[in-house]
Amino acid sequence: MKRLIPLCFVLSAGCASHPPAIRLREAQARNSQAAPSTPAAAAASEPTGAQGLSPRQALTREVKEPLTRTRVESQEAAFRGEVLAVSEPTVETQSNGVSLLTLPMGSHVPISCFLYPNPIDAGAAARLLIESLLEKVKLESVRATDVKAYAGSPALYLDADYSHQGKVGRLKVMVHADPVLAKACVHDALGYSQTFQRVTESVATGVLSTAQEQPVPPYYSEVQVARVGEQVIGFQTFALFKAQEGGILFEENSTLVSPGAPPQVRYQDTSRQEHSNETGAVVSKSYSKRLGDAPAEQARVRREQDGSYVLEGQLDGKDVHTRMGGELLSVVGFAQRVREGLLKNGTPVEAAMWIPANQPSSPTPVVMKPRTGAGPRSATMEMGSLSTHVELDDHGFIERQELPAGKTSLVIERISRTGTP
Structure with a gap:
């Protein structure tokens, strides 16, 4: 989890060119800012050969431990809600307002989610996550896999396949472009696709902003x-x-x-x-x-x-x-x-x-x-x-x-x- 902390700073600047929806004049007056290029260390990942599985076998596995709804809250970052996890999640909020939510998956690699105090551009956020977390490996391909609508806002799912020292891996990414409380989640392990979808849906729909000032919702x-x-x-x-x-x-x-x-x-x-x-x-x-x-x-x-x-x-x-x-x-x-x-x-x-x-x-x-x-x-x-x-x-x-x-x-x-x- 500690190795993900630098990404909070990378992703807090430059991703958000879209303001809260009602602020039209602010949107027209404001320029998108190029994101900083400071690299971050690669996230903890599970090697291809873990548990003696081939890549094909690893792609079919899912978390077998029961996922339970657990309450998460941050008064500092102004959010609270319930998420799915195997055990108690942890929250770390940085001085810039970006929070890192770590969701334990039992004996498996945890799912890590970023919660942003400002709106984000989904494409720019996905690129920064993929390129920063995989900077020390060879990125082979990237593709979008699905789009969901969570709480009336789009959630984009992507797979980033990579190789390193003769082994292969896959970083799964979900970016929820919620104008009130944007979120992005990653999981660096082959397989667990259904688990990742269930957990990230719980984050997107279950964690809500408690900020005093909220943007006016559309009709x-x-x-x-x-x-x-x-x-x-x-x-x-x-x-x-x-x-x-x-x-x-x-x-x-x-x-x-x-x-x-x-x-x-x-x-x-x-x-x-x-x-x-x-x-x-x-x-x-x-x-x-x-x-x-x-x-x-x-x-x-x-x-x-x-x-x-x-x-x-x-x-x-x-x-x-x-x-x-x-x-x-x-x-x-x-x-x-x-x-x-x-x-x-x-x-x-x-x-x-x-x-x-x-x-x-x-x-x-x-x-x-x-x-x-x-x-x-x-x-x-x-x-x-x-x-x-x-x-x-x-x-x-x-x-x-x-x-x-x-x-x-x-x-x-x-x-x-x-x-x-």
């Missing part, structure tokens, strides 16, 4: 999983809030992990915050993308008194300062038009939207129209030259979309929702 939120073929590659989540100045605040965060061996593996965190007025038009919108621990793109548009929009930031490696004419429709505004038009009478919906991933410095024409021969909520969405098949919910929001990706397809589909949009 609607959802979690989506992203897959290429059968391979999970990440998640997308969005939330809706009532704006104090009128209109609606929309916040979307996504994390994608491209699987493979270094240097092919890539971690991407993207964030969008959008304020729309009563008609659904964009009042202001910010966008940021982070690759690994480094900011890659960041830009913002704001509506001027004459109805035009000023775009400022850095996109595609270039500084951008330009003006866009015409109305830009928000995500919420587009869903309203889909609900009132396409879903009611099959009328196609057309709008201009700012989609940086499609056309960074100009509006993208977007068209949603019924898909011939499909169900009443099936549609085709065209964004410039890109076309995707979508399934809609009653409110006009997309609950599943499928895009071509070489010989297979990228599918993004909803796995949970809370509230009503």
Whole structure:
């Protein structure tokens, strides 16, 4: 456990570029910070040959000792709850507010979890955990294995396979991107997949913040999983809030992990915050993308008194300062038009939207129209030259979309929702 303590300092700075969801202006004003590169010692691990098992046999094992619910609490770090463990967990809180929760697994390697006082970028946090804990071994491959929705927030599971002195190992990682109390857990041993899932779910759902100041919860939120073929590659989540100045605040965060061996593996965190007025038009919108621990793109548009929009930031490696004419429709505004038009009478919906991933410095024409021969909520969405098949919910929001990706397809589909949009 002591060898994990340096990671508390590594992970406390630079991971959190997403603020509590309601703080839109703070999000727009704040830059993502590159994470420090200070390495940490490798975590305690169980050698491949432990108990005389082959790697194939080791991958099937699980903790046999009974897991019991045990209370954990930290007044200093302001959290408490119940978690699964074989025996009494321990909590160590550092001066920066990051806590290390160690969950004994009997005679097996313990599961270690970090609890953060501030939100984190899931991709950046996963990369730091994997690269820091495995710095002294050869990292062979990294892949996302699952996405869960715990307490209305996404939890990303990953496996990092490595080799060292002729032996192989696997670091299992779970990052729970909870905007109130973010968590990340690791377990360095072959096998124990179901045990790791059960224990980390107990941490994600059972440990709650007791801080006096809590962010305002959204009135609607959802979690989506992203897959290429059968391979999970990440998640997308969005939330809706009532704006104090009128209109609606929309916040979307996504994390994608491209699987493979270094240097092919890539971690991407993207964030969008959008304020729309009563008609659904964009009042202001910010966008940021982070690759690994480094900011890659960041830009913002704001509506001027004459109805035009000023775009400022850095996109595609270039500084951008330009003006866009015409109305830009928000995500919420587009869903309203889909609900009132396409879903009611099959009328196609057309709008201009700012989609940086499609056309960074100009509006993208977007068209949603019924898909011939499909169900009443099936549609085709065209964004410039890109076309995707979508399934809609009653409110006009997309609950599943499928895009071509070489010989297979990228599918993004909803796995949970809370509230009503």
